[in-house]
Amino acid sequence: MPRWLHTLLSSWTGRFAVLVVVGIALTAVVSVFWTPFDPMLSDVRGRWAAPSWPHLLGTDGTGRDILSLLMAGARTTAFVAVGAGLVATLVGISLAALGALTVRWVRESIAVLVDILIAFPVLMIAMMISAVWGGSLWVVVFAVGIGFGVSIARVTRPELRRVQQSDFVLAGRASGLTAGQNLARHLLPNVAPVFIVQLSWSMAVAVLAEAGLSYLGFGASLTEASWGTLLADLQRYIGVHPLTVVWPGLAITVTVLGLNLLGDALREATDPTLSRRSAQVHVPEVIA
Amino acid sequence: MTLVVDALVVEIDGTRVVDGVSFAVDDGQRLGLIGESGSGKSMTALAILGLLPDGARVSGSIRWDGVELIGMPDRELARLRGDEIGMVFQEPRSALNPIRTIGRQIAEPMRIHERIGRREARERMVAEAARVQLPAPESIVDRYPHQLSGGQRQRVAIAMALAGRPRLLIADEPTTALDVTIQAEVLDLLLGLVTDEGMSLVFITHDLAVLSQVATDAVVLEHGRVVEQAPIATLLTAPASPVTQALLRDATATLWRAADDDGIGS
Numbered sequence: 001m002p003r004w005l006h007t008l009l010s011s012w013t014g015r016f017a018v019l020v021v022v023g024i025a026l027t028a029v030v031s032v033f034w035t036p037f038d039p040m041l042s043d044v045r046g047r048w049a050a051p052s053w054p055h056l057l058g059t060d061g062t063g064r065d066i067l068s069l070l071m072a073g074a075r076t077t078a079f080v081a082v083g084a085g086l087v088a089t090l091v092g093i094s095l096a097a098l099g100a101l102t103v104r105w106v107r108e109s110i111a112v113l114v115d116i117l118i119a120f121p122v123l124m125i126a127m128m129i130s131a132v133w134g135g136s137l138w139v140v141v142f143a144v145g146i147g148f149g150v151s152i153a154r155v156t157r158p159e160l161r162r163v164q165q166s167d168f169v170l171a172g173r174a175s176g177l178t179a180g181q182n183l184a185r186h187l188l189p190n191v192a193p194v195f196i197v198q199l200s201w202s203m204a205v206a207v208l209a210e211a212g213l214s215y216l217g218f219g220a221s222l223t224e225a226s227w228g229t230l231l232a233d234l235q236r237y238i239g240v241h242p243l244t245v246v247w248p249g250l251a252i253t254v255t256v257l258g259l260n261l262l263g264d265a266l267r268e269a270t271d272p273t274l275s276r277r278s279a280q281v282h283v284p285e286v287i288a
Numbered sequence: 289m290t291l292v293v294d295a296l297v298v299e300i301d302g303t304r305v306v307d308g309v310s311f312a313v314d315d316g317q318r319l320g321l322i323g324e325s326g327s328g329k330s331m332t333a334l335a336i337l338g339l340l341p342d343g344a345r346v347s348g349s350i351r352w353d354g355v356e357l358i359g360m361p362d363r364e365l366a367r368l369r370g371d372e373i374g375m376v377f378q379e380p381r382s383a384l385n386p387i388r389t390i391g392r393q394i395a396e397p398m399r400i401h402e403r404i405g406r407r408e409a410r411e412r413m414v415a416e417a418a419r420v421q422l423p424a425p426e427s428i429v430d431r432y433p434h435q436l437s438g439g440q441r442q443r444v445a446i447a448m449a450l451a452g453r454p455r456l457l458i459a460d461e462p463t464t465a466l467d468v469t470i471q472a473e474v475l476d477l478l479l480g481l482v483t484d485e486g487m488s489l490v491f492i493t494h495d496l497a498v499l500s501q502v503a504t505d506a507v508v509l510e511h512g513r514v515v516e517q518a519p520i521a522t523l524l525t526a527p528a529s530p531v532t533q534a535l536l537r538d539a540t541a542t543l544w545r546a547a548d549d550d551g552i553g554s
Binding site (some may be wrong): 166175212 | 334339342343362363365366368369370371374375377378381383384385386387388393395397400401424432445448451452479499
């Protein structure tokens with residue numbers, strides 16, 4: 001087992017985070033092939049069934065199985081989180097690299113551009129786009145992806161610049177690495193901890209944004225199961241069937257919490273100077 | 289002549305930091321570049337490796353085995369770096385990558401230039417760690433830089449610079465950031481390794497006392513210009529330029545202070 005994975009799983013938060021993220025991913029995959037019931041199949045006679053066999057989490061107002069809806073919703077969540085994460089990575093790394101490693105006028109223009117872009121509220125823009133051209137999950141993916149890509153660039157760029165000016169980057173070049181190899185071996189791994197926290201945070205926000213936009217009717221379409229849509233459907237009956245609202249709410253909360261904790265745990269695991277385990281290792285302090 | 293620097297000029301954003309510096313280093317010769325900070329000695333070293341910062345303009349000539357290095361494509365220069373010319377930097381705190389084990393960093397030049405496998409790299413990184421007298425070389429190669437002392441880190445940096453068995457080592461104030469006692473040990477180690485391998489050395493410092501221990505000849509720089517160039521013995525006994533005289537005064541003052549501390553002088 002690699003050292004970073006070991007560190008990741010050595011803390012409670014790390015284990016919880018991995019459990020949540022792996023759980024969501026597995027559920028999303030399984031839901032493609034199998035759910036207890038067809039999530040979109042309504043059964044008028046079985047409306048508002050209490051949690052029991054065979055409807056483990058009960059049914060909603062049209063008799064749809066809530067567990068199946070949640071499982072299918074995990075697919076939407078995973079799609080949006082991964083999609084927004086990929087877009088954010090691409091945008092963030094490109095902007096940060098252009099803003100830190102190129103000639104001065106490009107660097108400074110990028111810095112200004114990032115400062116301007118960061119002023120735009122992501123969710124507001126996603127809603128505007130959705131309102132004008134109609135909502136879809138892709139709008140959520142790109143709005144959150146680009147928006148958070150800019151924040152990632154904002155945080156990663158100075159970090160990249162700082163690392164680039166360290167002697168070990170120069171030492172890497174002095175050892176014979178080409179500029180590209182040096183970037184991959186010394187520069188990017190050293191900004192990874194900062195980057196990972198931002199990325200997991202942006203994925204968590206993507207999950208929230210999807211749920212929020214779907215709740216408002218701008219995200220997932222009616223044929224796609226989404227925790228946000230489900231929450232919006234169920235909360236109208238919160239006075240009558242309060243328990244049903246808990247399930248999608250819990251799914252969203254746990255997922256967002258898991259993604260956030262994963263970022264922190266990964267940062268600790270990829271940065272040896274932060275790891276408690278390595279700090280305790282006894283090093284012979286021979287006078288050198 | 290292995291390395292010939294001729295009328296080297298380096299301009300950074302329009303400011304001349306190196307202004308017509310010329311010197312030559314023979315096989316096995318140990319040359320010092322000495323001067324106050326800002327005299328252009330580090331920039332001269334970086335110019336030799338082609339690693340000047342962005343916005344630097346170089347003219348003049350730097351020849352390695354008769355081949356011109358100025359204007360050489362970076363890819364070809366990269367083949368020389370770490371393999372034929374190695375470099376040790378001043379600050380051991382920042383000269384090592386904080387998130388890579390020191391063994392991997394020691395092995396880096398050999399993995400770049402010799403394409404050796406994992407197992408061989410492991411054996412050789414341990415051997416190199418032992419060569420620079422790091423304690424417990426078998427296990428220390430798995431440590432991270434923050435777990436080592438400053439002196440140990442500088443030994444790692446030296447091991448890294450020498451792992452590719454270069455013919456020329458450039459050491460940029462390798463002992464300045466260290467405690468005086470550790471300074472002497474690292475200096476001894478460096479000198480021992482350089483003379484054992486018959487390597488050439490370019491040693492950069494502002495301290496004539498340190499330089500007199502490692503180099504045979506010296507180039508004295510001020511404001512990017514060569515003000516004096518002579519064997520060390522001449523500089524110590526008959527310094528011609530005011531700059532050298534000042535450096536010599538500093539060096540003797542340090543020695544007297546050290547002697548005072550030891551209770552010898554008083």
